[in-house]
Amino acid sequence: MHTTSGNSFQLDSDGIDPNLIPKKKLYTGSEIPCIGLGTFGSDKISGGKVADAVKGAAAVGYRHFDCASVYANEHFIGDSLQDLIRGGIQREDLWITSKLWNDKHGKDDVIPSCEKSLKDLKLNYLDLYLIHWPFPNYHPPGCDVTSRSSHAKPYIHENFMKTWRQMEKLVDMKLVKHIGTSNMTIPKLSRVLRDAKIKPACNEMELHPHFQQPELFKFVVDNEIVPIGYSPLGSPNRPERDRTPDDTVDTADPVIVEIAARLNIHPALVCLKWAVQRGQIPIPFSTDRNHYLGNIKCVMDPPLTDDEMQAIKSIDKNCRLIKGQVFLWKANQNWQDLWDVDGKITPP
Numbered sequence: 001m002h003t004t005s006g007n008s009f010q011l012d013s014d015g016i017d018p019n020l021i022p023k024k025k026l027y028t029g030s031e032i033p034c035i036g037l038g039t040f041g042s043d044k045i046s047g048g049k050v051a052d053a054v055k056g057a058a059a060v061g062y063r064h065f066d067c068a069s070v071y072a073n074e075h076f077i078g079d080s081l082q083d084l085i086r087g088g089i090q091r092e093d094l095w096i097t098s099k100l101w102n103d104k105h106g107k108d109d110v111i112p113s114c115e116k117s118l119k120d121l122k123l124n125y126l127d128l129y130l131i132h133w134p135f136p137n138y139h140p141p142g143c144d145v146t147s148r149s150s151h152a153k154p155y156i157h158e159n160f161m162k163t164w165r166q167m168e169k170l171v172d173m174k175l176v177k178h179i180g181t182s183n184m185t186i187p188k189l190s191r192v193l194r195d196a197k198i199k200p201a202c203n204e205m206e207l208h209p210h211f212q213q214p215e216l217f218k219f220v221v222d223n224e225i226v227p228i229g230y231s232p233l234g235s236p237n238r239p240e241r242d243r244t245p246d247d248t249v250d251t252a253d254p255v256i257v258e259i260a261a262r263l264n265i266h267p268a269l270v271c272l273k274w275a276v277q278r279g280q281i282p283i284p285f286s287t288d289r290n291h292y293l294g295n296i297k298c299v300m301d302p303p304l305t306d307d308e309m310q311a312i313k314s315i316d317k318n319c320r321l322i323k324g325q326v327f328l329w330k331a332n333q334n335w336q337d338l339w340d341v342d343g344k345i346t347p348p
C-alpha cells in the first residue's frame, strides 16, 4: 500500500500527482491546494487512526492538512508529518493549518499555544493559523450543548483585536506564514478588516450544499480572503451534541443523488466537486482509504455542468449543522444570536 519504503516516500500508483492538484492563490501570492484532509475525529476516531490517514492521504496526493489543538491529535499527526518529511516530501510542498482554541484568546496565551502546536506537529512554521472561534470561551471537550460556562463572554471586538495583534506577531516571528479566522460573520469580519495590520488570508466556515452562506461567501471572496469550507459532506458522523431533529442530509438530497447517478459516483463526491468548482476549499475528513482517495480524485475529473451547478445552488436550505450552542453567554439565548443574523453584532 502506501508511503515510505525504507526512508523514501513514494506516491501510490493509484494516487494523484500533487503537482497536478489545482491551487488557489492567496493575496500574499502563496498557493494553497484546492482540497485538504480534515483531522477532527469527532471524539470517536483515535489520534493514531487519524495520523495513519494523514500518511495514507499524502501517499495518494494530499498535501493540505487541516489541524487544530482542540482535536487533541496534533502530537500523533506530528509523527506522520515527520515521517513524510524525512521520507523526502519537501516541507514547502505541504500546507499545514492549525487553530487557536477558545480558552487561549488574549495577550498572553496565543504565542505559547502556537508554539505548542508547532512542537506537537514537529514543524518550525505553520502555513496558516486560525482563531478557531471568535468567542473566548472555555468548555470541556465533548460537553453537552446545554453546558454553559459561568465565564462565557460574547464577541467583544477590542478583545478580539488583542488576540489578533498576537496572531500578527506570529507572522512577524516567522512562526506562521498566514493568519485567518473561522466561524465569523460579516459584521465581525468587517471590523477585523478595518483594524487589522495583517488581514486574514483565509476564513474557515461551514459550507455544504444545504448551507451555502451566499452572503458571507461573497463578502469573503470580494475581500480577497480564501474561503475554506468545513463539514463539506454535511458531517455525517458529527458528535451527537451537534445534531438536531431539523438537520437535513446533503447526500440524500434528490438533486445531489441524481447528479451522482449520472456520474456513477457517491453523492459525497458531488458535494466536493461542487465545492471546488464554486471556489471554496473543502477539507473532508476521512480515515477510509477508498473515501479519501475518491475525494481527491473526483476534483480532477470533468467538472459538473453549469445546469448542475445551478441546480445545487437552488437546494440551499440555510441548514447550519455546527450551531455553537456552548458559546452562548446568557440564559434564554438562541444559537442564532452567535451568528449576527440581523447583520449586527449581537450586543452583550
Ligand SMILES: NC(=O)c1ccc[n+]([C@@H]2O[C@H](COP(=O)([O-])OP(=O)(O)OC[C@H]3O[C@@H](n4cnc5c(N)ncnc54)[C@H](OP(=O)(O)O)[C@@H]3O)[C@@H](O)[C@H]2O)c1
Pocket (backbone or CB within 6 Å): 037, 038, 039, 040, 041, 066, 067, 132, 182, 183, 204, 205, 229, 230, 231, 232, 233, 234, 235, 236, 237, 238, 266, 268, 269, 283, 284, 285, 286, 287, 288, 290, 291, 292, 294, 295, 322
Ligand atoms: N473551523 C471549525 O470550526 C471546524 C468545524 C468542524 C470541522 N472542521 C474541519 O473540517 C473537517 C471536515 O468536517 P467534518 O469532519 O465535520 O465533516 P465532513 O468532512 O463533512 O464528513 C466527514 C465524514 O464523512 C465520511 N466520508 C468522507 N468521505 C466520504 C466518501 N467519499 N463517501 C462517504 N463518506 C465519506 C467520513 O467517514 P470515513 O472516515 O468512513 O470516510 C466522515 O465520517 C474536520 O475534520 C475539521 O478538520 C472545522
